[in-house]
Amino acid sequence: MNDNSFWDYLKEGILNLIYPLSCENCGIQIKESNGYAICNDCLSKIKLISEPYCYRCGKPFSAMVYFEKEAICADCLNRKNHFYYVRSVTHYQGVMRKCIHLLKYKKQVKLVRPLGNLMIDYLNRDKFIDTEEIDLIVPVPLYKDDYLRRGFNQSGLLAKYIADYFSIPFSENLLIKKRGNVSQVGLSKKERKSNVQNVYLLNSSAEIKNFSRILLIDDIYTTGATVEACCKELRKAGIKKLFVLTLARGV
Ligand SMILES: [Zn+2]
Ligand SMILES: [Zn+2]
Structure with missing residues (x-):
């Protein structure tokens, strides 16, 4: 982790403590958000298009x-x-x-x-x-x-x-x-x-x-x-x- 990402990480952590984010999709409180408004669980559920296609x-x-x-x-x-x-x-x-x-x-x-x-x-x-x-x-x-x-x-x-x-x-x-x-x-x-x-x-x-x-x-x-x-x-x-x-x- 370089200096910058360390400070970003810290800042994000503090911001999450003050303003806990909840997922805009499922509503659960996001613990480690990286600032995303959607939780990792919901992001991982995005279904990708697979074959067959044109x-x-x-x-x-x-x-x-x-x-x-x-x-x-x-x-x-x-x-x-x-x-x-x-x-x-x-x-x-x-x-x-x-x-x-x-x-x-x-x-x-x-x-x-x-x-x-x-x-x-x-x-x-x-x-x-x-x-x-x-x-x-x-x-x-x-x-x-x-x-x-x-x-x-x-x-x-x-x-x-x-x-x-x-x-x-x-x-x-x-x-x-x-x-x-x-x-x-x-x-x-x-x-x-x-x-x-x-x-x-x-x-x-x-x-x-x-x-x-x-x-x-x-x-x-x-x-x-x-x-x-x-x-x-x-x-x-x-x-x-x-x-x-x-x-x-x-x-
Ligand atoms: Zn969610
Ligand atoms: Zn086509």
Whole structure:
């Protein structure tokens, strides 16, 4: 334990004595919290997405369906994706739903660590990409008004955490979001697509000619319209290989 982590540990211990934290999921008092608002027991219950899933977009298949290695879902057969692969670590439900809510709306940024670790473990385990071949990690951006209101981009924090772990260059501002979009909730697939069209742009001051393999990070994958819009922009700029990892998956 270095000096810094010792003091952090001590500070955390004292803070826990004064303000005991209870788990936002199960309500028990957290003894050693590391400052997370979810207890270790609940964090360990997060169910990970496992095979079978679509080789391209990561959509889980029903386990009853006969599963061929590298099988592709009907959506991917009927469209041209700008990404190579999308993978998501967990379903957007239960404890994970709570964690993402706490991170985004209650500013529980300490959760970036356990959630980022889930994404790192996934990359180490699943090997859908060779992390040594990734030139750059970028997050799906937030619109600047939303960024200022929240004070951070949750996908940016996760992306930075992963980039630091693998020592891969990171760029928070390679992509920009030109305007806030209407909430995606309750929109059809088609409406969602037009909702994000021309919203994500490449930052005009960005230098990208040295990059050919990019890993895009987002918190939640729903219809894929957002990551597809981002990947389309990066493709236009000449990036050949685009991979996407999201923390959770809504469908
Ligand atoms: Zn708990
Ligand atoms: Zn698919």
